[in-house]
Amino acid sequence: MVTKLYKLKKTGIFDYVLVRITAVIQAVYFSVITFYWLVNRDFKYEQLSGFFDILIIEIFTVIVAISIAYHSVQGIWNVATDYLTQAQIGASAKLLRPAVIGFSWFQALGLIFCSFYILG
Amino acid sequence: MNSPRYLNLFKIALPLPGISSILHRISAVAIFVLSLPMMGILVFSLSSKANYEIIILLFENILFKSLFSLFITAIFYHFVSGLRHLVMDFGYWETLRAGRVSALATFISTGLFFFSFLYLTW
Numbered sequence: 001m002v003t004k005l006y007k008l009k010k011t012g013i014f015d016y017v018l019v020r021i022t023a024v025i026q027a028v029y030f031s032v033i034t035f036y037w038l039v040n041r042d043f044k045y046e047q048l049s050g051f052f053d054i055l056i057i058e059i060f061t062v063i064v065a066i067s068i069a070y071h072s073v074q075g076i077w078n079v080a081t082d083y084l085t086q087a088q089i090g091a092s093a094k095l096l097r098p099a100v101i102g103f104s105w106f107q108a109l110g111l112i113f114c115s116f117y118i119l120g
Numbered sequence: 121m122n123s124p125r126y127l128n129l130f131k132i133a134l135p136l137p138g139i140s141s142i143l144h145r146i147s148a149v150a151i152f153v154l155s156l157p158m159m160g161i162l163v164f165s166l167s168s169k170a171n172y173e174i175i176i177l178l179f180e181n182i183l184f185k186s187l188f189s190l191f192i193t194a195i196f197y198h199f200v201s202g203l204r205h206l207v208m209d210f211g212y213w214e215t216l217r218a219g220r221v222s223a224l225a226t227f228i229s230t231g232l233f234f235f236s237f238l239y240l241t242w
Contacts, residue, residue: 020206024206030195041240048165072148072151072155075148075152076148076149110156110159111159114156114159114160
């Protein structure tokens, strides 16, 4: 099993599938949020904080934060390695590409940290 | 010698599915840049009732409200366009005609979403 996963990781299939799975998780979560917002639009602080006190929402907020983190790190890696290359923007790519990819990791960890902060 | 050395996206006329695809990336970068600040705002507004009122005041600012509307629209476009990509991953909508129609559908649905969002919030 471990070697199988390792092989999947090497071929990129693991990443390919996981990017889609994390996308679906986010799609469901934001559909629920949008539905909640459409049903009671003029909410006050009590309703908003009450919504994020629901256990299933709290759990999924953390799961979605992790999903966004993974999805964005993969996505920014794709964009950065496509456009921030020496052929496209010259020598500055050498510095800019690792900087952007590094920032995506910072952003990802920040999102996960914030999602735990919401739990209280 | 006349053949291009690489694809310069500013010099080639992109077909509709191509525009849809590149907008998926542009919206991705926009969401990426704004996601952590917006998450910070959500955490701040949830921290106490007084802080929530501060965020309500922030939304009175026309510049921030415009930025937020564009952020939400970018998320919706990325969502719809992502669904289209997901359908194509499963092997449907892969003909030229289906690609064009579904690309157009992402633009139209995003336009409808944008105006209904403005109608509901402004």
